[in-house]
Amino acid sequence: MLGLDDFGVVASEVVDDELHVLVETPDGQVMGCHDCGVRAESKGRRTVRVRDLPACGRPVVLVWRKRLWRCNEPLCPVRTWTESSRHVAARAMLTGRAREEICRRVGEDADAVAEVARDYGVGWHTAMAAVREHGEGRVDDPARLDGVIALGMDETSWLRATRTHHTLYVSGLVDTLTGRLLDVVPDRTAQAVASWLARRDRRWLARIGVVTLDPHRGYAHAVGAHLSHATLVVDHFHAVALGNRAVDDVRRLDGATIADEAMALTRSSNLDTHAASTPRAGPRRSIDPVPSAAR
Structure with a gap:
């Protein structure tokens, strides 16, 4: 169900709109000390939280109850350690597959780092670290x-x-x-x-x-x-933009020319109208006296 063969799902619940999945490694494991090889003793578990791939539209938090081991060999310099998993790096905030998917979304889907970080419930720097980890090798690959x-x-x-x-x-x-x-x-x-x-x-x-x-x-x-x-x-975008700009320039030029010609014609018409309506200047004539018959 989880897709991580190291873990078994114990329980799950939704907390603050995030899916929390409680996981553990199976009981009955035999662990040897990685220094001296003596069989180790289980000393309980402690809980760590790691972000995984989103599910059902929610960020997923793996609540991993990590087993604590102790070496009882008196001459061994190693005293205690916690179990590890190939799916989760030491002190990592994300599972390996989550880090790979963050890089894929940013690189292939062109999603913003901030958007992907929000989907996974982590900070921008954590998401960007995953992009660098899995992306730099691809960028450098000729x-x-x-x-x-x-x-x-x-x-x-x-x-x-x-x-x-x-x-x-x-x-x-x-x-x-x-x-x-x-x-x-x-x-x-x-x-x-x-x-x-x-x-x-x-x-x-x-x-x-x-x-x-x-x-x-x-x-x-x-x-x-x-x-x-x-x-x-x-490219067609710039070609079309340059073409449209040239058409606009011609329109503006033609418009300005037409406007100048229209203004010139208007001024000429106004002058002709003014000349036609203005009386011609001539010699003054005296007013005839009132005829005597009309007095």
Whole structure:
């Protein structure tokens, strides 16, 4: 039921919306002292709590009643110790399978470390330690880059500008056929990307046939130095954005031209109307006296 062959489930209950599972190793075990080999004596148990894989939508806590052992050989330097399990490292807060799953979710599912830590009921640093433990070897494995024939690169704003530093950027490199993130390098300069490409062997570089990038010239310079044989294309997001920007510029230009022409026509029309409604200047005429017949 538990899936950990070292343990037997004694009881379980929900405590503060977490599933607590009481586990023990089977009775009747024979243990020898790991120093002198003399048969050890059981001296009871003590309880430790270890986080395991979530179950039923709840974090799981293994309440492990660890057996205490004592060596009765007077000449042996070892006096007491507690039992161990291959599923739980010494003084660990998480089972081994829980640590592996945390790394998988962060690396493969792209879940945030904080989100995974919350699901497991642990702190961010504990979850991140599990990611480093099981993830660094995978990142350092050169085989993870095998099979890449189309490379993409783009910049991402990593940290907003503050009073003490400008906006910080990183460059992401991806396999554009699978969408898999290959690596993230600091900055968005040609040197940052060129240094990453320089660490790849020639056979790997030779297999890259297409490079997709944004219009940032730094990337083009880096690609030209190491992947001059590859076809360069602008990613569709930036291509569409540049196209829309060009259309907007033309619309604004045409709009401004039409507005200027309309204003000129309006001014001309106003001048013509004003001229037509204004009497022409001429010599003054005296008013005729009232005819005598009308007096």
